[in-house]
Every structure is written in structure tokens, then in C-alpha cells.
Amino acid sequence: MKTLQEYITLAAQNHGHMCPGQVLGIRMAMFGLNALGFDDPVECRKRLLTFVEIDRCATDAVSLVTGCRLGKRSLKFRDYGKVAATFVDLETERAVRIVARDDSRERANSMFPALSDPYEAQLEAYRLMGDEELFTLQRVRVALGPADLPGRPRSHVSCESCGEGINDGRERRIDGRVLCRPCAGEGYCQEIRDA
Numbered sequence: 001m002k003t004l005q006e007y008i009t010l011a012a013q014n015h016g017h018m019c020p021g022q023v024l025g026i027r028m029a030m031f032g033l034n035a036l037g038f039d040d041p042v043e044c045r046k047r048l049l050t051f052v053e054i055d056r057c058a059t060d061a062v063s064l065v066t067g068c069r070l071g072k073r074s075l076k077f078r079d080y081g082k083v084a085a086t087f088v089d090l091e092t093e094r095a096v097r098i099v100a101r102d103d104s105r106e107r108a109n110s111m112f113p114a115l116s117d118p119y120e121a122q123l124e125a126y127r128l129m130g131d132e133e134l135f136t137l138q139r140v141r142v143a144l145g146p147a148d149l150p151g152r153p154r155s156h157v158s159c160e161s162c163g164e165g166i167n168d169g170r171e172r173r174i175d176g177r178v179l180c181r182p183c184a185g186e187g188y189c190q191e192i193r194d195a
């Protein structure tokens with residue numbers, strides 16, 4: 001594994017700026033990898049799957065450190081609005097969920113009373129605070145099916161309503177029809193048709 005400072009430099013380039021959320025994300029990923037006994041990011045890239053629970057700065061840093069990416073199916077997003085991530089060793093099925101402690105922000109601000117800007121205080125403090133001060137760690141079990149894992153698509157069907165293709169068993173079966181999730185009422189957008 002690289003050092004915290006090396007990751008900070010890389011993360012700033014990758015994310016476009018350095019910020020407290022990224023320091024937290026780097027620390028979170030390093031803590032998670034250590035807890036699973038990984039030291040070699042190349043080795044863990046094939047064995048590791050990561051769930052992130054927020055789409056903010058910390059997630060970019062978690063992805064950078066772990067090498068887990070959405071397009072490789074090794075990064076999974078669950079939209080819970082929490083600064084938390086779960087690291088899964090696919091070989092042993094061991095997993096740890098790490099959550100940023102809510103009180104770490106106040107603690108960070110009180111560590112540097114001379115810094116009037118809480119952003120600067122957090123940036124400094126998150127480098128220095130102990131893992132236990134920053135995070136709570138839980139050992140967890142994650143239910144993963146073959147259709148969740150990296151590799152070629154496990155299945156491919158067409159939606160009987162819109163005709164679009166659906167991979168990896170994400171279809172719904174309703175009243176004997178195969179439907180994509182939007183056609184089953186789970187869509188996030190609606191087509192605008194010209195009158």
C-alpha cells in the first residue's frame with residue numbers, strides 16, 4: 001500500500017481538489033484494507049469488492065485506493081447518504097463495514113482552535129486522528145450472487161414492453177411478463193414526447 005501522503009497527492013489529481021472528505025475516504029479505505037489483511041493493491045484488486053454509501057468526495061478516494069470501479073463491477077453504490085463503505089474479500093467472504101463517526105468533525109475542529117476555518121481544521125485533523133477516533137468498524141456478511149460479480153454478463157433478456165436489453169438478471173417478472181425496472185414502475189426519468 002502507498003503512504004497516506006502519496007494517496008493524498010494522487011487523490012487531489014484524480015478528484016480535482018483536496019478536501020476533508022477525500023482524506024476521510026483514503027483513511028477509510030486504508031483502514032478497511034488493513035482490517036482484511038490486504039497490503040498489495042494489485043493482489044486485492046482481483047479479490048476485493050467495495051460498497052460505498054454516498055456519492056460525495058469520500059467515494060472518489062475510496063475508489064482510488066482500492067482500485068474498485070463502477071465499470072468493473074467491483075464498486076457498488078448504495079444511496080444511503082452515509083459516509084461509509086464495506087470492503088469484501090471475495091476469496092474468503094470476510095467483510096468489514098466502516099462508518100465515519102459523526103463526532104469526528106467536532107473533534108477535528110477542537111484540535112485546531114487557531115484555525116478559524118473548520119475546513120482547514122478537518123483537513124489537518126483527519127490526517128492525524130487515530131482510526132478508532134475517525135471510524136467505527138463492523139464485521140459483516142454480504143449476500144452476493146453470481147450476477148453481482150465482475151466478469152461477463154450472466155444473463156441477457158429483452159424487456160417485453162420497451163424492447164431494451166437487460167443484463168445480469170435485473171429484469172422483473174410481473175404477471176408472467178419480463179419487464180425492465182423502468183417499465184415495472186421503478187424508473188428515474190420519463191420520456192418527453194413531442195405533441
Ligand SMILES: [Zn+2]
Pocket residue numbers: 015017018019021022057
Ligand atoms: Zn472534494
Ligand SMILES: [Zn+2]
Pocket residue numbers: 159160161162163164179180181182183
Ligand atoms: Zn422496458
